[in-house]
Each structure stands twice: as structure tokens, then as C-alpha cells.
Amino acid sequence: MLARCFRRVLVRFSTVRSRRCHRGLCSAAPAEGSEPVRTLLQLCVDRHYIFPGQTNAELCRGGFGCVYGPLGVELRRNLLEQWWYSVTGSRARVFGINTLSSSPERAGVGPRIIESKHLQRLWDEGDQSREQLLQELQRCWSVRTNLLQGALEQFVPSLQLVSRKLPFGLAETGSCFRPPDGSGCSAEVTQTSLVWFCSPRTSSQWLDHWARQRLKWWRKFALMPSEFSSSEVPQEELEGAESRVVKISYNFPWGLESLETLSCRGDTELLHTHKGVHSKLQFRDGRKSVPHVVSVSGNVDRGLMAFLSNSLQQLKREDGRKKLQQRRVLKLHPTLAPIKVALDISKGATMELRQVCEGLLQEFLEAKISTWPGFLETIPSSVEQLSAKYDEMGVLFMVVIGENTLESGLLQVRSRDTTIRETVHISEIRSFLSRYVSAASSC
């Protein structure tokens, strides 16, 4: 029943163009994309980006929030951090805010939080009419479906931050709940939002400005930038207060999906939020106009999936015995890569070698180098097997300690991108990695 409930949500909200079935993981994926899709989702599970489970894989692929594993969490953190830095750090006039994901003050329709026990109790009291019960429900906190409304509500108190001068923006990231479908089921998405307040005559220019900036940002972290594109939505497809909409999309194996939506929204919603009181909303340009709103709203969960999909490289080569080998590398941008260094033991893990690893790990963590403690796994692996594993995890550097490390103090460092192996002395490894990681991250 729960799977059915979820599937209804997926069918309603996913923007997948074709809905033919494919074997295994995703019931709504196109047949032509099935192999890459399955490979990608399986790799995400195997390499700890997302937790296993069919529902979870479907949520992940559908661009909804899902249960992330340790690598997925770090990738998401890096993505959110880069977004935040690019938006609030790029201009003096963008201020970060944080509104509530549920609120007692938003009246009207929309999803609400209610406890079933409470509803039951109301029922048991007997003489409540249907209207009274619905009224009771209206008193419960509503959950947000986007971040726009919160920013519009904070427009007036924010005016004093900028001495009532335009333009300025309010930035926020947080969870939103997709409105439940006919069955009452909901889904969750982490969104990014920049709400930009500007003078009416400049709003269209600002939309173009932000669309350029945002596309540049997505492409900056891409392995194949051309898969990210932007396009203007035709006038006839616009909804509500929108006068212009630009979408930034990614070309997934299952089709084009929107990652971020930029809209010129006029002043209608702002006026409505503040009950039409013009005087509160006016800014200082001599003309007493009400600002226009440009909204930039992104889906972090789908963005994460786009970068995973974009960075997965599959290389085929013949080995010495003419056997076809497939090598998969998750070439995530160094800034986004969740793990910068993996620490492992080549063969014959002894207590001493483990202690060396523990010591190095502490050194790396102190230098704030995100490190994977591969040496904790107890299944012995060859250096080739380790390389293959860490390439699939998208780890930038693999450090391998062998038996002779104890005598010579030398260890092996391998780079994901060049596949070159170097021998480095244990006393120099920390500064070697710090230098490489920071160089790779700032490129």
C-alpha cells in the first residue's frame, strides 16, 4: 500500500517524458535509458551515496529527497555550501534568512500537520459537525511547499537592512513538501531559493543576469558542461503571476529535467502577502513604486543526481589477455567530491599497519581533509581492486600503506584523474595532500 502511495506521487510530480517500463529499479524510466540508469543507481547504492531499497532509489531518481548514505550527505553538504557561497558571497545585497518549514500563520489550503490521535479524539467527542472539524484542521500548522512565501513575508523587516534601497535579495535553503496528490500523499525536496526584489523596469534584465549566473555555476562543476542548459518557457505555458520564466535543465539518461526555475513574478504576490498595503512596500526611487520580484528556485536533490550522472565516466579497455575491462570513474569536481582521500592497506593488514593508518587518519582529519577509513574493512583487496572501488566512489587520492612502509616510511599515492602513482614519504604525505587537494579544489 505504501509503495502504491509513493508511486502515485512519483507519477504525478516527476517530469519524466516517457514512461515505459525498465527492468529492476525504476518503474517509470524509459527503456532506452535503462542500462545507464540502472548502472548509475546501483553505483550510488554500492558506493554509499544513497541507502539501498527500491523506494529510496525511486525517490532519488525522481528528484525527491531520499535517504542518503555518508557520501551522499557530504556531496549534498558541498553542493549546498557552494550554492550558498555563490549567492550570498557574490553580492553585498543578498542576505541569508531562515524561515519556518511549518507555520501557524499561513491560512488557506495546503498540506497541514495533524496528529491522527487528535483527529480521533475530536471525532469521539461526537457532536462535531464536518465544518467544525475542518475548521479545527485549519488551525493546525501548515507545511511549506516552496521557500518563496517565507521570503515575501520577510520583505518588510528586511527593508531596513538596505535603507529601503533596491535591489536586494533574500537567500534560503531548506526542506519543502510537495503538495500531496489525490491520495493525500506527500514528498519532500530540499530547495534553494533566491528572492530578488528590484525596480519594475529592471526585473527582466535581472532575470537574464541571474539565469546567466546560475547556468555558469552549474557548468562550473560539470564534467560535461553542455548537458546543462537553459531555456525560456513559452508565454502560453506561464502560470499565475509569472511574466517570464527561464528553466535550467539537465539532460538525464531518462530525459531533460528542470533543476532550477527563474521567474519574473511582478508585484502581485508581494502585495497579496502584505494585504495590499502599498505604503509599507515602497522603496526610495522617488516614484513610490512597489518592487517586482524575481525568484530563483532550485532542487538540490535533483541537482545532486545531475552531478552524479554527469560525472560518471565508463572507460572500456582491453587488458593483457585481451579481456574487455570496464572501468567506472565518478569524476566529480574536486570541490564537490565528498571524499578527498582514502586510506587503505594493500595486503597483509597487521596490527602495526592499522596503527599507522589510525595515526595518519587523525593527521588528515586535523587538516580538515575529508578521509575515508578504508583500512577498517577486513576483506583483503589488491591495489587494483582498491583503485576500482575508490574511482567509483569519486575519491580524489588513494593512499596505500604496505608492509615495507614500516621499514622505509614510504607509501603510495594514486590520483583518480591522472591515475599516476607516486611514492611519498610518510612525513610529507599530509602537506603533499593538503597542497594537491586545495589546488584541485580551487581550479
Place this chain on the structure above:
Amino acid sequence: MLARCFRRVLVRFSTVRSRRCHRGLCSAAPAEGSEPVRTLLQLCVDRHYIFPGQTNAELCRGGFGCVYGPLGVELRRNLLEQWWYSVTGSRARVFGINTLSSSPERAGVGPRIIESKHLQRLWDEGDQSREQLLQELQRCWSVRTNLLQGALEQFVPSLQLVSRKLPFGLAETGSCFRPPDGSGCSAEVTQTSLVWFCSPRTSSQWLDHWARQRLKWWRKFALMPSEFSSSEVPQEELEGAESRVVKISYNFPWGLESLETLSCRGDTELLHTHKGVHSKLQFRDGRKSVPHVVSVSGNVDRGLMAFLSNSLQQLKREDGRKKLQQRRVLKLHPTLAPIKVALDISKGATMELRQVCEGLLQEFLEAKISTWPGFLETIPSSVEQLSAKYDEMGVLFMVVIGENTLESGLLQVRSRDTTIRETVHISEIRSFLSRYVSAASSC
């Protein structure tokens, strides 16, 4: 009606000891604490930590999530970042995860998301019995009230990360919804959670270990560390599966409140989550035992309030004319301080001076120094007024540009903590600040 609804939530969940009334902001604050409480909350609003509004101030003071202004958002980010780093970066065996805040898979009671329209439609269909409607409600996504359940659910797939070896932990931060009270109203809290899985005989030692670590962490960032304390909860007050509980509390002006709770929870909940299947849960210690759980759960919103309260220093001094002057300084730890540098103009802001500021701001932002664009405000202020303002904001350094900066290239830098003013050349200001800020942050 909404205010009443909120107040009921507050009364039910706040741990305020005395409930006498005080003028103005908080209806449930003790009279003896009224002046410091009002001062603190007013400063939070005036200096952009939280947005104005009585409900918002009450949420903030009650330790719930509230609408944060630009400084509150950055403080919260810094706090969450430090928590994350201290927990996942301190041990190889702690892995970050991210579960859903609402889920289709959690059955039973608890708050759920439902759309009022949907409920109305079900009603209109007429012949639905009360049981059918409640069943329908059970199909809706439930929202989480803590992060523990999500971690327990991910225990089995996480076992492979550690080759079935204990101990290890799962860390997560995210929004939780306090269960609605009798009226069906809910509230929101950002929580931190470490769920630590260990062998049954070591769980009590681990509780002590984590309690020491956590108290050390809170005190590390405090101006008056002794206001943070830990205490064991008496056996007779324990609930459910708990065998030992330690609370870390802060001594607010309105009384002691709990910031973080550490509990020895045994294996009952873990077994219940995995339907009692022992074999799935066993780890490798030769005895086939099921791990015990130690949970460490913190309230970020209340923690933020504790640091604000802890760092507010009120200094009284007589000026030259024997007038009593009060100076308020928010001495937030340099790592937590949301703004490291404020950039302002002393007097006579001309177009040229603004351009100098814009240039410097870009330089600082590129060096990732969090900077407040004070020069955007158009009300002329003396250097003393500016110092007072930035001290209340908790800004580490104030950089002031004057008319002679254009000729001599010199500007004034003032430190919040030493109140010393230095003259620095404009070409050196960026490296001067980078050096000071990173030194101050690492102390």
C-alpha cells in the same frame, strides 16, 4: 486564535520552571529574569539575529525554530558546521547520514501531513465511516519527531561500512516536529543526533565518554563556560527503554534548560525497528549479541540561544561628564561569530568612498571573510556609534574608511575584543584581516 494555538504549544513543551508574567515579549518568563531576557531578545531583533514579531521572539526564547535574520542564519550555520566537524571528524567510525523528515513507511500514531482539501473530499464522498477516514489518514506521510528512528532504520545497511564491527555511529542534523499538543498544534526544532552502536557491556562507558566530549564542546565556544553543565537524570525519572540519561544544560536568565540529552537505550528499540530479527543485527564479537544504542540528541535552536545569552556582556562606565554609559558587546566565539568584519564609512559618504568600499568588499568576499556591508546604510554615524552597533552584532573587526583614505590610503581597524584601533594601509588590509581572523578562529 493562532497566537493562542502557539501559546498552548509553548506552555506544554517549554521547560520553564516559573511562569509568572513579565512585561512585553514573553508571557511565560519569570519576573526576576525579565530585564535580561527583554534586553537579549530586543538585541537579537535589532541586530538581525531574528526577525521581529512577538510570536517569533517567543519561539526563539522557547528553544524552537524561529525566523532567523541574516546574522542568526550564519550563526546557526557555524554552529551546525562545528557540531558536524566535531562529531564526524573526530572519529573514523562516525558516518553522516540523511534520512527523510517525512516518510511513507512509518506506521502507527504520530503527526502526519495531510491536505485539508483531501480530507474534505473524502468527507464529501459521504459514505465513509470514521474508521475508513482514520485508515486513510494512516496512509499519509508521517513527520518525524526525532532523528533516532531514522538512524535505527539504517543500522543494517550501515553494518557493511564497518565490516560488522562495533562500535560505530550515525550522525545527522535536521528538522524535527514536536508532537502536536491537545489542540493539534505542532512546532519545529532543528536537532543534531549521534546514534552510537556499541557492545552491551561498554554502553555505559560510552555514555560517559560522549557526555564528557559534548560538554567540552559546548564549553569550548562559551564566554562563561561554567553556565554549561551536565547532570545525570535520576533513575525514577527515566522513560521507556532508557537505562541511564545525562543532560547537558544551560543556565538561561529564565532557568536551567536542556541543550543535549545522552541516553543508554539498550537494544529494545533497535530490535523493534527490525521486527526482532536478531540475526540481521548481530555483530562480530563471537557472542552473537545485538548492539546497544547510546543516543546523543541536541537542540540547535536552543543551543544558538544559549551562546547568544552566554556571550552578551554588559559593561557600565562613566564618561567624561559623569554620565553612566552602557556598552553591550556580543562576545561570540570567533569561530561562531556570524560576521567577522564590518566595512563602513565614518562621515561624509561620497561616491568615491562607496566605490572604495565596494572594491574592498569584493576582496574580502573572495578571501571568504564574512563581511557586513555597513556602508550601504545611508544614515551618517560617528565612529563611536558604529563601534557600539558592531559590538552588539558581535562583529570581530570594524574597518572604517574616512575622507583622508582617498589621499593617504590609510584606514582604521578596530577589534571588538581589545577595543584597540589600528591604522592600516589599504593595500595590506586583506592579509591583515585574514591573518587575524584565522588566528582568532583557531584559538
